[in-house]
Amino acid sequence: xxxxxxxxxxxxxxxxxxxxxxxxxxxxxxxxxxxxxxxxxxxxxxxxxxxxxxxxxxxxxxxxxxxxxxxxxxxxxxxxxxxxxxxxxxxxxxxxxxxxxxxxxxxxxxxxxxxxxxxxxxxxxxxxxxxxxxxxxxxxxxxxxxxxxxxxxxxxxxxxxxxxxxxxxxxxxxxxxxxxxxxxxxxxxxxxxxxxxxxxxxxxxxxxxxxxxxxxxxxxxxxxxxxxxxxxxxxxxxxx
Numbered sequence: 001x002x003x004x005x006x007x008x009x010x011x012x013x014x015x016x017x018x019x020x021x022x023x024x025x026x027x028x029x030x031x032x033x034x035x036x037x038x039x040x041x042x043x044x045x046x047x048x049x050x051x052x053x054x055x056x057x058x059x060x061x062x063x064x065x066x067x068x069x070x071x072x073x074x075x076x077x078x079x080x081x082x083x084x085x086x087x088x089x090x091x092x093x094x095x096x097x098x099x100x101x102x103x104x105x106x107x108x109x110x111x112x113x114x115x116x117x118x119x120x121x122x123x124x125x126x127x128x129x130x131x132x133x134x135x136x137x138x139x140x141x142x143x144x145x146x147x148x149x150x151x152x153x154x155x156x157x158x159x160x161x162x163x164x165x166x167x168x169x170x171x172x173x174x175x176x177x178x179x180x181x182x183x184x185x186x187x188x189x190x191x192x193x194x195x196x197x198x199x200x201x202x203x204x205x206x207x208x209x210x211x212x213x214x215x216x217x218x219x220x221x222x223x224x225x226x227x228x229x230x231x232x233x234x235x236x237x238x239x240x
Contacts, residue, residue: 007069014070018077021050026083033212038204039086041123041167047090048120054098061102062115071095085213092163093117097124100172100189109191113170125168127159127218137174138183142220144175144190153177153190155198155220165216166204169194173220198223 025046033039047053056071057063064070071094078087094117101113101124116122133139142157155175162171170193178186192199202217 007067011069011073015073015077017050018052018074019081021046021052022078022081022083025050026078026081026086030083030212034085035211037206037211038166038214039089039212043086044093044120044123044167046120048118053090053120054094054114054118056094057098057102057114057118061110062118085210088210089164089214092126093124097126097172100126101191104189105191113191116169122169123164123167125162125164125171125218126174127162127165127171128174129159129161131158131160137187140174140176140187142173142175143179144173144177144188146177153188155190155192155223157220158202159218159220160202161205162216162218164214165218166201166214168201171199171218192220192223196223 025043044053051064052074054063054071055066055074056068057065059065075087075091075095078084078090098114098117101109101117105113113122113124117124127142128137128140129135130140130142132141140157142155142159144153144155146153153175155173157175159173162168170191173190173192174187175190176186177188180186194201198221200219200221202219205215205217207213207215
């Protein structure tokens, strides 16, 4: 029996488990969530309990160590079943934020955040898009200034269209750290916990579709990021 056949069988079984979860935990409530404009935070815990978050993250960090095909199947199946509002938020959490930490984070960061992301205890977000720059990362204005007396970075700025912007427990923030550097450089990624002073969750944005998808504004007003929670410079961070 070839490996390709075995994987197809395993993915087929996994797909059935996703549908079973959706039939019980999503289908009866999805229309209500769309009307209210938000998916409940408790669903993340249920997704984690069902093993549907961060499935391709190594077991030592709380995932199940599956191939990327399984993680893609979670998002694909939710989309196929008509739950696209949820699919996008899960993709950001499991397939983007978790992999930034896995590939660029320190061992301390991986051990702290990834197991909580896999269980649904933490919801992750990434804040790059800004009101005046859109998705042009060279134009971002959010600025992080180092306080020499404490070693903390003080972050000020605004982000918009941020997936998981209401429910996030931490967010990876792109900020300028060297205003004199060329537009393509002088930036750093920071991990900022939602409970940190100066982190403000703005309004949830209304959209033409995907009404219950968590898409929001985030503001940073003199918010502090601890020295151990940032990753070098832009070039190094994105070259993993």
